[in-house]
Amino acid sequence: MSTNVTVKKPEGEVARVERTRDRQTYMPNVDIIETPDAFVVLADVPGVSADGVDIRFEQGVLTLHGRVEPRQDEQHTCYLLREYGVGDYLRSFQIGEGIDSEKIEATLKDGVMELRLPKSEAFRPRKIAVKAS
Amino acid sequence: MPGGFMNPFAAMNQLQREVNRLFDGYLPSLGAGFGSATVFPALNIWEDSDALYAEAEIPGVAPEDLEVYAVGDELTIRGTRKPREGENVAYHRRERGTGEFTRVVTLPVNVDADKVKAALKDGVLTVTLPKAEEAKPRRITVKAG
Numbered sequence: 001m002s003t004n005v006t007v008k009k010p011e012g013e014v015a016r017v018e019r020t021r022d023r024q025t026y027m028p029n030v031d032i033i034e035t036p037d038a039f040v041v042l043a044d045v046p047g048v049s050a051d052g053v054d055i056r057f058e059q060g061v062l063t064l065h066g067r068v069e070p071r072q073d074e075q076h077t078c079y080l081l082r083e084y085g086v087g088d089y090l091r092s093f094q095i096g097e098g099i100d101s102e103k104i105e106a107t108l109k110d111g112v113m114e115l116r117l118p119k120s121e122a123f124r125p126r127k128i129a130v131k132a133s
Numbered sequence: 134m135p136g137g138f139m140n141p142f143a144a145m146n147q148l149q150r151e152v153n154r155l156f157d158g159y160l161p162s163l164g165a166g167f168g169s170a171t172v173f174p175a176l177n178i179w180e181d182s183d184a185l186y187a188e189a190e191i192p193g194v195a196p197e198d199l200e201v202y203a204v205g206d207e208l209t210i211r212g213t214r215k216p217r218e219g220e221n222v223a224y225h226r227r228e229r230g231t232g233e234f235t236r237v238v239t240l241p242v243n244v245d246a247d248k249v250k251a252a253l254k255d256g257v258l259t260v261t262l263p264k265a266e267e268a269k270p271r272r273i274t275v276k277a278g
Contacts, residue, residue: 029228029229030226030228030229031217031224031226031227031228031229032224032225032226032227033217033222033223033224033225034222034223034224034225035219035221035222036221039225040222042193042217042229044190044192044193044229044256045192045256046190046191046192046255046256046257047190047255047256047257048255049255071188071257072179077179078179078180078181079177079178079179080178080179080180080185080241081176081177081178081238082177082178083172083175083176083177084175084176084177084190086177108255110192110193110194110195110253110255110256111190111191111192111193111255111256111257112192112193112256
């Protein structure tokens with residue numbers, strides 16, 4: 001449920017209506033793996049579909065947001081057992097140098113998001129050929 | 134190598150603490166779920182007059198690695214979450230548990246095992262368990278005496 005309220009803003013400010021969301025946000029569990037040419041982030045985001053993914057890279061911070069629509073009408077569901085809550089996922093990572101941010105890729109499968117952050121050329125391991133003299 | 138290179142990820146601790154606070158005691162951590170006392174997978178179960186519904190979050194489990202059984206008033210969910218394969222990888226952070234899991238729950242009523250359905254979508258398992266005929270509520274006609 002959302003309510004739009006018109007608020008008078010001082011001149012020069014742009015009014016923006018945020019979506020009202022009265023549900024929880026959870027921090028997903030992640031694995032961070034390094035391969036020779038990339039870092040890979042795996043995040044558990046069950047219930048997130050491809051159109052609910054929002055990944056941003058801003059000022060060295062990579063933010064992963066997964067939107068989860070409620071699966072039940074919480075007000076009218078007769079729970080017998082309730083061991084977890086359903087809500088959005090949010091987690092941010094500070095990315096140091098050495099990542100080619102233009103080439104970050106994301107895939108989603110079975111509720112696991114995979115972010116691939118390729119290392120920039122300068123940071124990749126190189127095999128140095130030894131010349132026979 | 135500059136020191137910053139080996140671990141370019143520094144999670145934003147403040148945010149994590151805040152989110153963890155919401156998390157604590159509410160959602161069992163999957164990472165702790167394997168090999169510790171925490172039960173995995175966590176379950177939500179609800180009902181209406183015709184059926185029971187069990188839902189579990191099991192991200193990263195392929196349908197072929199999952200088994201669901203229902204007998205009488207017992208529901209069993211069993212599966213394996215496989216680690217990522219690949220050589221030449223180094224873990225900087227490992228919070229996602231892997232391995233086998235089994236969860237058995239006793240339901241409040243018998244279910245019609247032949248009509249149980251299970252669906253897995255985006256890492257969420259939903260099992261629909263129609264109640265056995267004798268467990269369904271019946272409306273009793275009241276006769277005027």
